[in-house]
Amino acid sequence: MNASSLPRWIDIGLLPVLNLIAALTVAGVIIAIIGENPFVAMGVMIKGAFVYDGALGYTLFYTTNFIFTGLAVAVAFHAMLFNIGGEGQAMIGGLGVGLVVLFLDSVLPPLLVVILAVPAAAAFGAVWGVIPGWLQARRGSHIVITTIMFNFIASSIMVWLLAGMLMAPGQMSPETRSFADGINLPLVYEVLQMAGFSVSRSPLNLSFVIALLACFGVWYLIWRTKLGYIIRATGHSERATIYAGHDPAKIIMLVMAISGALAGMMSLNEILGVQQRVILNFTSGYGFTGIAVALMGRNHPIGIVLASLLFGALYQGGAELDFEFQTITREMVLMIQGLIILFSGALAYLFMPAVVRIYSSLRKPTGSG
Amino acid sequence: MADLWLQFVLTIDATLRVATPLILCAMAGLFSERSGIIDISLEGKMLMSAFAAASMAALTGSPLLGLAGGILVSVALSLIHGFACVTHKGNQVISGLAINILASGLTVTLGIALFAQGGQTPFLNKSERFTDIVLPFAEQAEHVPVLGTIYKEIISGHNLLVWVALFSVIVTGYVVFRTTFGLRLRAVGEKPEAVDSAGGSVSGLRFQAVIIAGVLCGIAGTYLSTAHGAGFIREMAAGKGYIALAALIFGKWRPVPALLACLMFGFMEALAARLQGVEIPVIGNISTDLILVLPYFLTVILLAGFIGKASPPRSIGVPYIKER
Numbered sequence: 001m002n003a004s005s006l007p008r009w010i011d012i013g014l015l016p017v018l019n020l021i022a023a024l025t026v027a028g029v030i031i032a033i034i035g036e037n038p039f040v041a042m043g044v045m046i047k048g049a050f051v052y053d054g055a056l057g058y059t060l061f062y063t064t065n066f067i068f069t070g071l072a073v074a075v076a077f078h079a080m081l082f083n084i085g086g087e088g089q090a091m092i093g094g095l096g097v098g099l100v101v102l103f104l105d106s107v108l109p110p111l112l113v114v115i116l117a118v119p120a121a122a123a124f125g126a127v128w129g130v131i132p133g134w135l136q137a138r139r140g141s142h143i144v145i146t147t148i149m150f151n152f153i154a155s156s157i158m159v160w161l162l163a164g165m166l167m168a169p170g171q172m173s174p175e176t177r178s179f180a181d182g183i184n185l186p187l188v189y190e191v192l193q194m195a196g197f198s199v200s201r202s203p204l205n206l207s208f209v210i211a212l213l214a215c216f217g218v219w220y221l222i223w224r225t226k227l228g229y230i231i232r233a234t235g236h237s238e239r240a241t242i243y244a245g246h247d248p249a250k251i252i253m254l255v256m257a258i259s260g261a262l263a264g265m266m267s268l269n270e271i272l273g274v275q276q277r278v279i280l281n282f283t284s285g286y287g288f289t290g291i292a293v294a295l296m297g298r299n300h301p302i303g304i305v306l307a308s309l310l311f312g313a314l315y316q317g318g319a320e321l322d323f324e325f326q327t328i329t330r331e332m333v334l335m336i337q338g339l340i341i342l343f344s345g346a347l348a349y350l351f352m353p354a355v356v357r358i359y360s361s362l363r364k365p366t367g368s369g
Numbered sequence: 370m371a372d373l374w375l376q377f378v379l380t381i382d383a384t385l386r387v388a389t390p391l392i393l394c395a396m397a398g399l400f401s402e403r404s405g406i407i408d409i410s411l412e413g414k415m416l417m418s419a420f421a422a423a424s425m426a427a428l429t430g431s432p433l434l435g436l437a438g439g440i441l442v443s444v445a446l447s448l449i450h451g452f453a454c455v456t457h458k459g460n461q462v463i464s465g466l467a468i469n470i471l472a473s474g475l476t477v478t479l480g481i482a483l484f485a486q487g488g489q490t491p492f493l494n495k496s497e498r499f500t501d502i503v504l505p506f507a508e509q510a511e512h513v514p515v516l517g518t519i520y521k522e523i524i525s526g527h528n529l530l531v532w533v534a535l536f537s538v539i540v541t542g543y544v545v546f547r548t549t550f551g552l553r554l555r556a557v558g559e560k561p562e563a564v565d566s567a568g569g570s571v572s573g574l575r576f577q578a579v580i581i582a583g584v585l586c587g588i589a590g591t592y593l594s595t596a597h598g599a600g601f602i603r604e605m606a607a608g609k610g611y612i613a614l615a616a617l618i619f620g621k622w623r624p625v626p627a628l629l630a631c632l633m634f635g636f637m638e639a640l641a642a643r644l645q646g647v648e649i650p651v652i653g654n655i656s657t658d659l660i661l662v663l664p665y666f667l668t669v670i671l672l673a674g675f676i677g678k679a680s681p682p683r684s685i686g687v688p689y690i691k692e693r
Contacts, residue, residue, distance in 0.1 A: 030475070034482035082462055141672030142681070144462050145618060148409070148611060149665040156662035164656070291466060331477035331488070338471025346453035346464035 010355060012298050016344055018351045020296070020310075023339040030335065034327055041321060041328060048320025049313035057189060057202020058319075063305075063312030064204070064269045067211040069290025070308055071218050072129075072263035074299040078222055079255040080235035085132060085147030086263040087287030088154030089125040093264025094271045095158065096124025098166065098278035101179045110182035117183075117272055118210070118265075125264015126257040128154060133256025137249035143256075151287075162280050175279040185272050207269035214262060215301035221258075231255055263287060285334075292337060295345040311337070378522045380639050385523065385531060386597060388635025390415060390589040392534040394613030395620070395627045396541045397585035402622060403545060404578035405558035405684045406454055409465035410446065411586055412610025413472035418443035418590025420476040423490040423601035424483060426497045426594075435497070435595045440587030446472070447583030448576075455575045458688035469610075477603050490594070490601040499528040499596035530592040537585060542624040554578055558682035561689040571689045586610075615668040622681065634664040 028038035049059045069086045076083035083089075100120040104113050132146040159174065168177035185206040189199045222228040230251060234241045238248040270282045289311055296310070297303030318333030343350065394411040401408040418439035426435030446468050453464040477488035484490055504525035510517040545551040553574055556564045561571045593609075594601040612634055619634075620627025641660040 030478070034478065084462070084466070135669070135673050139673040141669070141674070144407075144409075145614075146669055146672060149615065149669045152608065152611065152665040153662055153669075156658045156665075160656055160658040163658075288466065288470065291463070295463065327482050327485075329477065329481060329488075331474045331481075333474070334470060335474030335478055338467050338469075338474055341463060341470060342449070342453065342467035346459035346461075346467055347457055348459065350457060 006356065006359065010359065012300075012303070015348070015351060015355065016296055016298070018355070019344040019348065020340065022350070023336065023343040026339050026343075027332075027336045031328070031332070036325060036328060041325070041332075044320055044324045045314070045317030047317075049317035052320075054200035054202045055316060057200070057204040059309070059312045059316040060208055061202060061204045061269070061273075061312070062315040063308045064208045064211045064273075065266050065286040066289055066293045066308035066311045067215060067304060068266035068269070069263055069287050070293030070297060070304040071211075071214055071290075071301065072259045072266075072287075073290045073294035074297065074301075074304060075218055075222070075231075075262060076255055076259040077294060077299045078228075078235055079231050079252060081133075081136070081252060081255060081259075082144050083129065083132075083147055083256065083259045083263075084144055084291065085129065085150045085260070085287070086266075086290045087283050087285070088147070088151035089128045089260040089263035090266040090283045090287050091154045091158050092128040093121040093125035093261075094267030094278055094282060095161070096120040096264065097267055097271045098176055101183055101272075102166070102176060105180035105183055110180065113180075113183050114185065114272065118268060121264045121267050121272075122261035123264070125267075126261040129260015129263065130253055130257040133253040133260075136256075137252040155281075158280060162278065166278065168277075176277045179276045183272075184274075184276050185268065187273075203274040205269065205273035207265075207273050210265065210268065212305075214265065215305060218262075219301045227254075263290070289337060292341045292345065295341065295348070375518065375522075376643070378518050380636070380643055382522045382526075383639035383642065384632060384636040385527065387638045388631045389531045389534040389597070390592050390609050391613045391616055391631040391635055392628055393537060393585045393589035393592070394610055395617045395631050396537045396624065397582035397589070398614055398617040399541060399545065399622060399624060399627060400554070400578045400585070401582040402617065402685055403558045403682055404554050404575045405561065405682055405687065405689070406450070406575055406579055407461040407465065407686045408450070408579070408582055409462060409611070409614060410450055410468035411582075411589075411613055412606050412608070413465070413469035414443040414446045414583060414586035415590040415593065415610050416469075416476055416604070416606040417446055417472040418587040419594035419605055420480060420490070420590075420601045422587075422591035423493060423594035424480075426493055427484070427491045427600070430497050432493075432497055432499050432595050436499075436588065436591045439591035439595075440584050443587030443590060444580055444583035447579045447586075451576045451579040454688065455572050455579075458690065461686050461688075473604065476601070480601065480603070488603040493595060493599045497595070498599060499530055499592075501526045501528050502532075528592075528596045530588060530596045533588060534592070537588075538624050538628045545624065550577075555682070557689075558684055561684055565689070565691060571691075575689075589613075612664050615664050618681075619664075619668055619671055637661065637663050 031038040031041055048055060050056055069090065072086050072089065073083055097117045097120055100117045101113055104116065128150060132143050132150055135141045135146050136143040162176065163174040166176045167174060188204040188208065189201055192199045222231065230241060230244065230246055233244065234248050234251045241248045241251060266286060271278055275282060293304055293307040293311055296307035314333050314336060318330045321328045321332060322330055394415060398408050398411055421442035422435040422439030425438030426432050450464050450468060453459040454461045480488040480490060507521045507525035510520045545554060553564055553569050557571055557574045564574065565571050593605055598605065613631065616630035616634055617627050619630035637660055641657040645657050
């Protein structure tokens, strides 16, 4: 008996939950070893993520980042490409936003600049994704290694530009000048307050809606279009693509462009949503977390939204740990994240043999086994 | 002119210091990847062992116990990697990534719990570190032109682990290319079914390879915190594991070319450090960021087949599934 003979709810429901429980258990043991109560820590995180005033807004703000980077990894995964370059693609996407705004915010009306900045984020991210795609498709270099290298190259470009040409005059920290007034995506709490609801302040902005639209777009592309079918076929066998009359190299480049564009759009949330200037390291690891999100979400948009919510809650709740404990900081979240990637990614089928055994022994009395 | 010569010699000396962890990690990666296991967790293993070694040295006062601690922790991470990739046939890149992220979080978390210094370990004084070994007659050699300077500045005055790193290249070359074990190791990375049908254990060999990788990364981490540095600082591996991986690829998975790539990348870093804020005639101020990015950039160019061809072991990244 193997994975395919298990019912779908076990494969996409039970196993991920078991993996998550295993990761959290190990994290709990580590927390206990350093002398804190893991259940109290968990309680603090849940309160910090959902209960406190404005907490939910922050959680959904982080969720937005993870939806973008998670989708980016998932789209590439469908073509069996492992894009570890989300971090760099997001940085370059942010650079795209910055360049468009910095050049145009004194000449064009704010609304128009914002409308131009959104595709710029996607386009710059796409370029940073398509180069490794091209190197893989046409020059045979492995996408994992090139995307790792491209993260470092992107990071150096950002340091070089933000501490050089693009640095705000009279400033010491490596960042651009602030964008002109009105150049930002509308904040959700402001919109809701205008509509008469009383909502507390949070950085949640229109990017969240764009992220959900992107989820729908990815679902439609992968499962409802011919191109999506070809992408999945390329993932299974390049020869199938050739037989169907398509060039696998072109599909690989296209997929990496889409993947890069999605990662690049993460910068909308951070740069156009809250910062209103380009700062260094605004991606702070969200690109890497996208890998965990895609793994947990089994590369499906609905799964990705759920996994993003989990990581959003971890990030926001993790910030709360800093205030409540002497010995626990937000690095704890990084540790939990590592454990989740280990258990739900590398050890995804750790519990499979046991589950198969239990499942088939439960099935036996009714006959078929 | 004499000043320029001294500057040059000092840069070469710095190159060796900077390249040491790269060399050790590149040899670690060589064992692992030659056996067919991708190892992007060089970074995490080095970081974790840097922390373990500094903690151990701070708590016991002995750098040798620090080294033992560093190796032990790094091997433990290797075993997790092996358990995920060999035993459970999990994705090797994902496993490596998980270890890197885990190490980033765990070092700081444990560091705060143990020492309450914001994730750092206490400062290690001389007796708790691997100190520089001044070779005989180094002081007298100063007066000998050229050769004397080279002897005093480049050859003398390195700590034990620098020599271990250089020695590891010779050992790696011998073990991987001149012994039966090495032959099997390489076979397992190229054609595991051949080793299997000859009665060898694919899993056993791959586990041995990742354990050796763990030992070497452990020495590299120990070097960072208890030889080159004087204590652990958060994120002190700072991408060196990835540069080592780049050097390994640049050296086409062979020990001596990988060593040369490490020295070249180390030289770039040493040069960047030396040129920081220095005005050069005609060219002006060179951006050190652009020098530091060269290793990554060159590796991409190499992988793209523009300078030679780097072909990895054929079965790299593919879990071995025994036919029944």
